[in-house]
Amino acid sequence: MHEMSICESILGVLKDQAREQKFDRVKRVCVEIGPFSGVEIEALKFGFNVVMRGSIAEDAILDIIETPAKAWCFSCGKDIVIEQRYDACPDCGSHQLQVTGGEELRIKQLEVN
Known part of the structure; x- marks a missing residue:
């Protein structure tokens, strides 16, 4: 489960910041x-709680914003917005698409004391 290593990386960023x-x-x-992104959200939530102890x-809250896949x-x-990598264009039916979004995994915002 690579979500645990993602959570460890998040913790590293938090410590650096x-x-x-x-x-x-x-x-x-x-x-x-x-x-x-290849991230299973439920596994990330579980890993976050474990790694942050x-x-x-x-006790930090993990807010997840699921972004759409775009091409x-x-x-x-x-x-356009797509559901899967090899979807057809909903407007013209073409399969010649360049993925432009949906691979992201980034810390968007922190609330700190």
């Missing part, structure tokens, strides 16, 4: 996750 910005407690972590983010259609030139 705490040193840089001089805070000692994290109350909320807001994370953006795209459907193509005894840290500056113990650009080579045929009609439109930006």
Whole structure:
């Protein structure tokens, strides 16, 4: 389960930011996750609670923003929302799409003391 290592990386970022910005407690972590990121959200929630124990983010709330998968259609030139990587363009039916969003996994916002 690579979600545990993702949570450990998040904790590393939190510690680095705490040193840089001089805070000692994290109350909320807001994370953006795209459907193509390969992250299982329930596993991430579980891992977050486990990894944050005894840290500056113990008892922090994990807010997850699920972003849509987006693509650009080579045929009609439109930006579209897709469900799966190999979907057809809903406007023209073309399969010539360039994925432009949905792979993200990033910390969007922190609430700290």
